[in-house]
Amino acid sequence: MGHPYIPEGYVFPEATRRLPYADTESPAVKPVWDKLGFVQDNLFRMLAHAPSTFGPLGSLVHAMLGDLELDIRHRELAIMHVDHVRNAHYGWAWHFTIARDDAAINEQQLAALQKGDIQGELWSEEDRAILRFIDEQIRNGVVGEETFKAAKAYMNDRQLVELLIVIGAYALIGNVMETTELQLEWQPENPLQRKPRA
Incomplete structure (x- = not known):
C-alpha cells in the first residue's frame, strides 16, 4: 500500500544506525501485517520487531486516526505537542500536514x-485549555484540578479519555521512533515540517 508522502521508487533502508528493520515477510509478522493493511513505512517496519504487540498497537493507531469521537484538532494538538516535547522529529514530520x-x-x-x-x-481559550492539559499530562504524568476542569469544559467523558490515550500512545511511539533513530522517508520542503533531532 502506497502513501502520498513516500516518493515512488523510495528504497527502504535495511537498518537505522542502531537497529535493522524487521522482516515484514517473516512468518511471525506477515499475517499481522497483511491483516491490518499497514502503510509500508519505517515506523511500522520497526514496530514489527515485536510481533505480539505489533498487531494490537497497529490496531490502536488505526483507531486513533479514524475511529475517535475526540475532535481532530484536539487529537493533532496532542500528537504535535507530544512530538515536540519528546523531540520526535519523525512523528512531527508525518503529522505536520494532517495538523x-x-x-x-x-x-x-x-x-x-x-x-x-x-x-x-495565537491560541483560542479552548486551545490553551487543551494544550495545558496535554502539557501537564506528558510532563508530569498527571493533570492538576484546575487544568482538568478547564479542559473538561470542551470535552465529554469519552473524548477526555480518548485524549489521554492519544497522549500516552504517541509518547510510547515517540520513544520507539527516536531511540531507534528512524529515517524519514522523504525530505520535507517546508522548513517547519523538519524538526532537528537532538
Whole structure:
C-alpha cells in the first residue's frame, strides 16, 4: 500500500544506525501485517520487531486516526505537542500536514508549538485549555484540578479519555521512533515540517 508522502521508487533502508528493520515477510509478522493493511513505512517496519504487540498497537493507531469521537484538532494538538516535547522529529514530520490541512492548525501555530509556546495569543481559550492539559499530562504524568476542569469544559467523558490515550500512545511511539533513530522517508520542503533531532 502506497502513501502520498513516500516518493515512488523510495528504497527502504535495511537498518537505522542502531537497529535493522524487521522482516515484514517473516512468518511471525506477515499475517499481522497483511491483516491490518499497514502503510509500508519505517515506523511500522520497526514496530514489527515485536510481533505480539505489533498487531494490537497497529490496531490502536488505526483507531486513533479514524475511529475517535475526540475532535481532530484536539487529537493533532496532542500528537504535535507530544512530538515536540519528546523531540520526535519523525512523528512531527508525518503529522505536520494532517495538523495543518485536516485539523486547521495553521503554520503560525505550528511554529509556536515547535518553540513550546502553548499559551500565547495565537491560541483560542479552548486551545490553551487543551494544550495545558496535554502539557501537564506528558510532563508530569498527571493533570492538576484546575487544568482538568478547564479542559473538561470542551470535552465529554469519552473524548477526555480518548485524549489521554492519544497522549500516552504517541509518547510510547515517540520513544520507539527516536531511540531507534528512524529515517524519514522523504525530505520535507517546508522548513517547519523538519524538526532537528537532538
